[in-house]
Amino acid sequence: MRYSLRQLEVFLATAQEENITKAANHLSMSQSAASSALGELESQFGIQLFDRVGKKLQLNTLGHTVRPQAEALLQQAAELERTFNEQSGGGDLTVGATLTIGNYLAVGIMARYMEEYPGDRVALEVANTEMIAQKVLNFDIDIGLIEGEFQHPDIDVIPWCDDELMVFCSPEHAYTTKAKLTKSDLLKAQWILREPGSGTRQTFDRAMHGILPNLDVTLELQHTEAIKRAVEANLGIGCLSKVALQDAFARGSLINLSVPQRDFSRQFYFILHKQKYQSMAIARWIELCREEEGKC
Known part of the structure; x- marks a missing residue:
């Protein structure tokens, strides 16, 4: 294999932060090590994944294409590691929720998830429907819970309650x-x-x-x-x-x-990026949400 999981981690962190120094800080590594990992990934295949715009590194067309594949590969690798550790079934999650769901429903579901998987972390981001949908499109969150109707060719909208x-x-x-x-x-x-x-x-x-x-x-x-x-x-x-x-x-x-x-x-909905890998953590979160339908 001509690339490493660490190189993919640097690629994804840089895509999110649009800055190699911030990406390095996010991964708790030196700026030079992060820059080297990204440079080696690009040079090994003779490609460029980012456009340099001033001090920002912005994904180019190829970068946007491979980002969801890299996300899926790293999530699968994390699940394999949990299986080796006999802790499969859970996993860290970043959930986005609109205000009503976030304030009155999601916290209880989050507590149940963390009780079931005490070693895993759930981050909850609360915003309006448009902002949550944009975060799903940008792969900033794993799953969105929204109150409004929403349509986008890259997003699966699944009725909840x-x-x-x-x-x-x-x-x-x-x-x-x-x-x-x-x-x-x-x-x-x-x-x-x-x-x-x-x-x-x-x-x-x-x-x-x-x-x-x-x-x-x-x-x-x-x-x-x-x-x-x-x-x-x-x-x-x-x-x-x-x-x-x-x-x-x-x-x-x-x-x-x-x-x-x-x-x-109206209805509440789950929204997921169509190219997002459906991890066991996401599947379990949806199951817990459906068990809470009586509270809607």
């Missing part, structure tokens, strides 16, 4: 006396919503088809808890996942409002 958005207000709001909200009520309300690009906002906008341009959106916030606090302060009404509101409804700090003429249903 059903969810529903709920409209809500504070106990002091005038709408608490209404059995259901009418179209007029929706147009008169001051709304506190998630930001564009989030899965929650995508579902809300779809549900409000026909009146969306005329809604009074007072605040757009990136965090569900901030929206809940603003609504509790009676600054307006909100719309979030039922998963994020169950405790507040039980306490009585927020009140559910009925909007029967609007469809707020």
